[in-house]
Amino acid sequence: MQVDAVVLDVDGVLVDVADSYRRAIVETVDRVHGKTIPRETVQSFKDAGGFNNDWELTDALALYVLAFREGLRWDVERFTDEINERGGGLEAAQEIVAEMPNVPQARVRDKWDRDRLREVFQTLYLGADLYRELEGGEPAFDAPGYIHDEPVVVESDTLEWLTGKFDVGVVTGRPAAEAEIALDRAGLDLPAEHVFTMDDWEEGKPHPKALVTLAERFDAKRIAFVGDTLDDVKTARNADATDPDRVYYGIGVLTGGLSGDAGRGKFADAGADAVVDSVNQLPSLLDVPSDSSA
DSSP states (O other): OBOSEEEEOSBTTTBOOTTTHHHHHHHHHHHHHSOOOOHHHHHHHHHHSOOOSHHHHHHHHHHHHHHHHTTOOOOHHHHHHHHHHTTSSHHHHHHHHHTOTTSOHHHHHHHOOHHHHHHHHHHHHHHHHHHHHHHSSOOSSOOOOGGGOOOBOSOHHHHHHHHHHSEEEEEOSSOHHHHHHHHHHHTOOOOGGGEEOTTTOSSOTTOSHHHHHHHHHHTOSEEEEEESSHHHHHHHHHHHHHOTTSEEEEEEESSSSOOHHHHHHHHHHHTOSEEESSGGGHHHHOBOOTTOOO
16 A cells, blocks of 8 residues: 555554543443443444544443433444434434433433533543643542553554654544643654644544645645544545545554454445554555655
């Protein structure tokens, strides 16, 4: 695959977030609503699309738990399939619940406290000290912070190879401060204009704006976007559709929530151009075009 720029997601690509972000999602719903959510359910919501923001994914899971307690009788698969059919994301989840005649809407709304969910999530993820530093207030409780439990996936040799051959950028759903921590831990030092975080664009993945903007800044003709979710691949497909002057490749990695043959199949169905076991296989997949000076 010949490219002249590579754009990377962070979570599930550069660092493993199974015991950080994913754990914070599960434990936030448990702490606030007393319901333990299986990790597989989190992935079902991710696969539905539109949940690049883990705060909103947590909100949607909490909404589902509350609606189910109040009379919704759809299982998770049916609920997330319907979210996908409606275009994905929290707004679709809200629409579904609002249309359920047997669900008392007022009771669900009264118990659905998004501010509380975010406060608990950030306390669990950041820990008390970082919460005070980044959120500017007192945490909900004392916690060490799951952010410290994010093993680095990408190897230093891989980063050296990528940055030596290509223009490299990042598109992530993390807030800027949390992205900086992860990039520093991974050892990837990039100019600010080559990094898009939650704070830089409102739309979020799979909207192609950030990816297309980076391609323009790199003056690249062939761009590979590497991510661990179906929305990452769809971002590349959407960029391809909206930017006819360039070619965008969507590459899935199996170090996030998707794994094995099932993960490969889901990536393929979403339009992935390639699927690799990890970001460290990119040197065997990518090459510089013969007409490129990179």
